[in-house]
Amino acid sequence: MSSASTFATTLQARLTAIRYAANGIHLYEFSPVEGDALPRFTAGAHIDLHLPNGLVRQYSLCNPQHETHRYVVGIKRDPSSRGGSSYVHEQLRVGTVLRVGGPRNHFALHEEARHTVLVAGGIGVTPIACMAQRLRELGASFEVHYSVRRREDAAFLDVLAGANLHLHVDAERGNAPLPVARIVTGADHDAHLYCCGPGPMLDAFEAAAAGRPAGHVHLERFAAAAPVVADGGFTVQLARAGRSIYIAKGCTILDALRDQGVSVQASCEQGICGSCETRVLSGRPDHRDSLLSDEEKQANQVMMVCCSGSKDPLLVLDL
Numbered sequence: 090m091s092s093a094s095t096f097a098t099t100l101q102a103r104l105t106a107i108r109y110a111a112n113g114i115h116l117y118e119f120s121p122v123e124g125d126a127l128p129r130f131t132a133g134a135h136i137d138l139h140l141p142n143g144l145v146r147q148y149s150l151c152n153p154q155h156e157t158h159r160y161v162v163g164i165k166r167d168p169s170s171r172g173g174s175s176y177v178h179e180q181l182r183v184g185t186v187l188r189v190g191g192p193r194n195h196f197a198l199h200e201e202a203r204h205t206v207l208v209a210g211g212i213g214v215t216p217i218a219c220m221a222q223r224l225r226e227l228g229a230s231f232e233v234h235y236s237v238r239r240r241e242d243a244a245f246l247d248v249l250a251g252a253n254l255h256l257h258v259d260a261e262r263g264n265a266p267l268p269v270a271r272i273v274t275g276a277d278h279d280a281h282l283y284c285c286g287p288g289p290m291l292d293a294f295e296a297a298a299a300g301r302p303a304g305h306v307h308l309e310r311f312a313a314a315a316p317v318v319a320d321g322g323f324t325v326q327l328a329r330a331g332r333s334i335y336i337a338k339g340c341t342i343l344d345a346l347r348d349q350g351v352s353v354q355a356s357c358e359q360g361i362c363g364s365c366e367t368r369v370l371s372g373r374p375d376h377r378d379s380l381l382s383d384e385e386k387q388a389n390q391v392m393m394v395c396c397s398g399s400k401d402p403l404l405v406l407d408l
């Protein structure tokens with residue numbers, strides 16, 4: 090639930106280890122600079138890494154959730170990286186102290202589920218690996234479907250290994266993709282289903298899961314599913330600041346707030362990280378993020394101001 094994550098903290102953490110996980114994927118381990126414990130997290134959570142080059146990037150935690158002495162993230166070097174993963178792989182050295190935001194969880198595990206189906210593609214396996222460890226710890230019933238291009242691309246096999254792991258290596262199956270629709274339609278109706286991976290996999294998952302009970306289908310995107318709303322033509326009232334700001338056409342709410350010197354936390358600016366989540370006091374946002382569930386969107390209690398607009402002429406925010 091998003092509201093639990095609204096007031097995430099930031100702290101200093103030291104990069105204490107870098108380990109090889111798979112082809113192009115390294116594990117980065119962060120330890121507290123002060124004290125010996127980091128804020129607790131739950132499976133599916135991510136942290137923001139504030140990189141020394143000024144970028145802020147979100148990475149899912151992959152170590153067991155009971156650990157408080159470290160955060161571990163798995164980062165794949167993206168060939169088309171805009172300075173996030175390439176910087177991490179090429180420049181970050183053990184000993185570096187970084188600002189870390191979070192943890193936030195918009196992909197939380199329902200631990201009480203009778204059965205859980207975890208579907209991962211590529212580096213989307215990081216939150217799934219964390220969930221699998223948690224479910225194993227609980228003795229819960231689950232299965233993992235993990236798709237990679239080649240066998241050497243598969244990470245976390247040490248923690249995923251077991252009878253419930255179904256590893257799909259595209260290259261060993263004539264480059265056929267993971268049959269996501271078949272997995273989803275074959276799952277029991279009351280199972281909870283999770284998917285994290287590339288856009289086409291998530292689209293196939295979402296389409297196949299359309300008739301399933303609300304709240305049983307969970308996915309996490311790395312890229313925005315819907316375009317950012319910059320239609321403008323409405324006013325945002327900042328309840329705590331006692332100010333009103335008109336959002337002009339071509340501007341997002343976040344743009345307008347920044348123009349007016351209002352500071353709001355933001356990172357991805359495409360509705361996938363949750364750092365700009367803001368409480369809505371009245372009015373109906375035009376939600377365009379990939380984080381809130383349909384129920385949360387209908388409740389209109391919070392919104393992502395980086396990408397969402399307004400259906401009403403006036404939106405009152407808790408700012």
Ligand code: FES
Nearest residue numbers: 356358363365395
């Ligand atoms: S800045 Fe990431 S959701 Fe708005």
